[in-house]
Amino acid sequence: xxxxxxxxxxxxxxxxxxxxxxxxxxxxxxxxxxxxxxxxxxxxxxxxxxxxxxxxxxxxxxxxxxxxxxxxxxxxxxxxxxxxxxxxxxxxxxxxxxxxxxxxxxxxxxxxxxxxxxxxxxxxxxxxxxxxxxxxxxxx
Numbered sequence: 001x002x003x004x005x006x007x008x009x010x011x012x013x014x015x016x017x018x019x020x021x022x023x024x025x026x027x028x029x030x031x032x033x034x035x036x037x038x039x040x041x042x043x044x045x046x047x048x049x050x051x052x053x054x055x056x057x058x059x060x061x062x063x064x065x066x067x068x069x070x071x072x073x074x075x076x077x078x079x080x081x082x083x084x085x086x087x088x089x090x091x092x093x094x095x096x097x098x099x100x101x102x103x104x105x106x107x108x109x110x111x112x113x114x115x116x117x118x119x120x121x122x123x124x125x126x127x128x129x130x131x132x133x134x135x136x137x138x139x140x
Contacts, residue, residue, distance in 0.1 A: 017046075047133065
C-alpha cells in the first residue's frame with residue numbers, strides 16, 4: 001500500500017489515503033451536482049484501500065448534507081476547503097477524498113470523468129457508495 005496525504009488550506013482537517021493502486025489507475029470523478037461544481041471537486045476512492053480523516057479541533061469540521069442527505073460532505077470551518085465525504089452504514093464507514101487537497105498532488109492522475117448521480121434513489125446511492133468508496137478506519 002502507498003500512503004497519500006492531504007489537507008485543507010489551513011491544515012485543520014487532513015487525511016491519510018492508503019491504496020495499492022498507482023495514481024495513474026485511480027478512478028477520478030467530477031460529480032456534476034451543484035455543490036461539487038461550486039467547489040471544483042475532483043474525487044477518488046479505492047474500495048480495497050483505507051482512509052483516515054483527521055480533525056485538529058472538533059469545531060474545524062463542518063458537515064454538510066444536501067440532496068438525499070445520505071453523506072456528510074466535510075468542509076473546513078476555518079478556511080472553507082471541501083476535503084472529502086463520508087457515510088456510515090450497517091456495513092461500515094466509507095469515504096472519498098477531493099484529489100485537489102492531496103499534498104503533493106500526483107502529476108499522473110487521470111483526467112476526471114464527469115459523473116451524474118441525479119437518477120439514483122437513496123438506496124441506490126448508498127449501495128454504490130458502499131461498493132466504490134474507500135473503507136474508513138474511523139468517521140469524523
